[in-house]
Amino acid sequence: MSSHISNERPVPDQVIADIADYALGYQIKSDLAYETAHYCLLDTLGCGLEALEYPACTKLLGPIVPGTVVLNGARVPGTSYQLDPVQAAFNIGAIIRWLDYNDTWLAAEWGHPSDNLGGILAVADWLCRSGAASLTMRDVLTAMIKAHEIQGCIALENSFNNVGLDHVVLVKVASTAVVCSLLGLSREQTINAVSLAWVDGQSLRTYRHAPNTGSRKSWAAGDATSRAVRLALMAKAGEMGYPSALTAKTWGFYDVSFRGNAFKFQRPYSSYVMENVLFKISYPAEFHSQTAVEAAMKLHDELARRNLNASSIKSITVRTHEACIRIIDKKGPLSNPADRDHCVQYMIAVPLIHGRLTAADYEDAVALDPVWGKRIDALRDRITCVEEPRFTRDYHDPDKRSIANSLRMELEDGTVLEETVEYPIGHKRRRAEGMPLLIEKFKRNLARRFSSQPQQRILDASMDRSALEHKPVSEYVDLYVA
Numbered sequence: 001m002s003s004h005i006s007n008e009r010p011v012p013d014q015v016i017a018d019i020a021d022y023a024l025g026y027q028i029k030s031d032l033a034y035e036t037a038h039y040c041l042l043d044t045l046g047c048g049l050e051a052l053e054y055p056a057c058t059k060l061l062g063p064i065v066p067g068t069v070v071l072n073g074a075r076v077p078g079t080s081y082q083l084d085p086v087q088a089a090f091n092i093g094a095i096i097r098w099l100d101y102n103d104t105w106l107a108a109e110w111g112h113p114s115d116n117l118g119g120i121l122a123v124a125d126w127l128c129r130s131g132a133a134s135l136t137m138r139d140v141l142t143a144m145i146k147a148h149e150i151q152g153c154i155a156l157e158n159s160f161n162n163v164g165l166d167h168v169v170l171v172k173v174a175s176t177a178v179v180c181s182l183l184g185l186s187r188e189q190t191i192n193a194v195s196l197a198w199v200d201g202q203s204l205r206t207y208r209h210a211p212n213t214g215s216r217k218s219w220a221a222g223d224a225t226s227r228a229v230r231l232a233l234m235a236k237a238g239e240m241g242y243p244s245a246l247t248a249k250t251w252g253f254y255d256v257s258f259r260g261n262a263f264k265f266q267r268p269y270s271s272y273v274m275e276n277v278l279f280k281i282s283y284p285a286e287f288h289s290q291t292a293v294e295a296a297m298k299l300h301d302e303l304a305r306r307n308l309n310a311s312s313i314k315s316i317t318v319r320t321h322e323a324c325i326r327i328i329d330k331k332g333p334l335s336n337p338a339d340r341d342h343c344v345q346y347m348i349a350v351p352l353i354h355g356r357l358t359a360a361d362y363e364d365a366v367a368l369d370p371v372w373g374k375r376i377d378a379l380r381d382r383i384t385c386v387e388e389p390r391f392t393r394d395y396h397d398p399d400k401r402s403i404a405n406s407l408r409m410e411l412e413d414g415t416v417l418e419e420t421v422e423y424p425i426g427h428k429r430r431r432a433e434g435m436p437l438l439i440e441k442f443k444r445n446l447a448r449r450f451s452s453q454p455q456q457r458i459l460d461a462s463m464d465r466s467a468l469e470h471k472p473v474s475e476y477v478d479l480y481v482a
Contacts, residue, residue: 012191012243015263016198019150020190022269023177028145033271037141037148038465043279043438044102044114045480046445049078050359051098053448056337060219061091074126077480078449085119085126089175089229093118093222099359100218100341103426104278104287105148106395106403109155110323111167113277115221116147119175119229121477123182128474135182137476138469143178145274150174152273156398157264161326165257166203168224173197175228183236192241196231198253199245210330213339266398276401279426281437284359288324289347291421292405296351298419299409303352310353310379312411318344319388319406319420321395329385337362345380348407352379394422403427439463449482 012020028034051057062081063069074088075081081091093115096102103114120143127133151174160167176197180190203224207216235241246253247262254262283293303309320329330343340346340362350366351357353375360366367373394402406420425434442462446455458479462468468476 010244010247012195012241013246015246016191016194016243018269019173019177019194020180020187022150023146023181024185024187024190026146026269028142028271030145030271030275033145033274034141034469035465036274036277037144038468039279039435039438040103040114040144040148040274040277041117041137041141042442042462044096044117045077046442047099047102048092048095049445049449049480050101051095052078054098054359056215057095057098057218060094063087072126072129072131074122074129075474075477075481077121077477078482080482083122085122086226086229086233088122088126089119090219090222090226091118092121093225094219095222097221098218099284100286101280101284101359104280105152105155105273106278106287106323106401107152107156108159108396109161109167109170110287110327111151111155111170112221113148113151113171113174113273114144115168115171116151116175116178116225117144118222118225119179120144120147120182121473122226123179123229123232124473125477127182128472133182133184135473136469137471137473139182140473141469143182145271146181146269147174147178148273148277149269149271150177152277153265153267153269154263156266158258160202161205163257163259164205166205166208166220168220169197169202171221171224172200172202172228172231175225176231179229179232180235183232185232185236188241189235191243192239193232193235195241195243195245196235196239197228199242200227200231202257207338208327208342210332210339213342214336215338217338217342276428278401278403278424278428279434279438280424281426281434281441282424283347283357284341284362285347285357286328286342286344287424288321288403289328289344289405290424290426291403292318292320292324292344292407293347293351293357294421294424295405295407295419296348297355297357298421299407299417300352300355302417302419304355308411310349310375312413313352313379313382314410314412316348316383316410317408318348318383318385319391319408320344320385321391321404322387323392323395324405325385325387331380334367337364337367340367343380344385345383346376348383349376349379391422401427454479 404422
């Protein structure tokens with residue numbers, strides 16, 4: 001006796017419809033969200049400029065076919081490249097994530113919502129240059145707020161890392177939705193595009209963890225946001241979607257990739273994520289280690305005050321939150337910069353020894369130095385992480401969202417020094433302290449790529465948010481052409 005399968009086309013999954021409706025129709029009314037998005041834009045572009053100093057990054061940039069220039073194509077800040085919007089999104093996405101030094105969102109799933117700027121800026125710039133739309137930087141900030149919100153709200157209650165998937169799936173979904181809005185797609189087309197993003201095979205998280213940690217984690221977001229642009233353009237051309245991409249029995253995302261579980265949501269989409277996003281201001285370090293690095297810097301200064309140095313340290317116990325242990329508590333050899341910037345012991349040892357932590361400190365020149373590299377490794381071996389349940393609870397508390405670390409350092413003479421930092425300088429609770437430093441970071445990054453006059457032109461166009469919001473996207477991006 002046979003049992004037929006219904007071939008009746010279902011209505012779109014509610015999760016997909018909600019994403020489309022928010023991206024296309026929600027009006028952002030929060031000035032705090034726009035203010036924070038302004039800071040986020042500058043910091044993200046600045047981080048991209050710094051990444052251009054690293055050949056491992058720049059070797060991946062440019063057109064797929066060398067020498068290709070796209071008429072009216074999107075520009076890649078800090079370079080002379082003018083590319084189709086899909087490849088431009090990859091380029092921009094790769095440079096802004098390369099050094100792991102801009103914004104972060106921590107919840108059940110971790111991620112970096114500014115990754116979406118790759119697709120947003122590439123498409124907005126291309127549309128302006130081609131004459132297809134007259135978009136201003138206000139439109140870019142609005143798209144950033146919405147992309148942050150889509151990625152961050154799904155991340156609040158749904159852990160993709162627990163099922164082995166990388167968080168860039170959320171970059172792909174969020175970028176797809178907001179790019180559809182920039183392209184002027186209909187609700188049906190947007191639902192089709194977002195469904196295509198969920199149907200895609202998703203990136204495994206293995207490249208972020210031992211023993212496979214590697215440089216793909218630095219370009220994975222560029223890959224995701226460029227794929228989003230590609231899917232949105234396909235939907236614009238009339239490509240069909242898959243309405244039950246999430247919920248289809250056996251074949252949908254929930255059953256195939258999420259252990260049969262449906263997504264849970266803590267709150268409706270608004271502008272909450274951008275308002276509460278975390279900035280990496282002081283240290284290019286995986287965010288769960290930011291407070292540990294800050295504590296280590298304070299302990300370094302205390303050792304110096306006592307006329308001591310790191311050779312006086314017998315052991316260090318790090319009380320931390322569960323996510324830190326799961327992601328960056330790492331022993332043994334570290335084979336590359338991507339491995340080192342995801343090792344909390346390394347990120348503590350360097351400031352204790354050198355009184356600094358820069359992107360260059362992850363490179364072989366420091367890590368494999370016959371003297372200093374051995375000292376870093378020796379100190380790493382004396383650092384142990386243990387979970388502090390209160391820190392884990394406060395990490396998940398929506399009213400706190402702390403990222404606490406406490407370093408207890410025992411010296412060879414028996415002296416015990418302890419330093420606890422609950423909120424990093426880029427946290428919303430430390431905005432007043434952090435934003436002037438973020439602007440200084442932006443200025444330093446401009447100076448890496450431009451002479452004094454171009455620097456000043458960018459600053460003149462960037463610092464006044466009201467004036468910036470009225471500037472056409474292509475005019476602003478042109479300021480960054482090298």
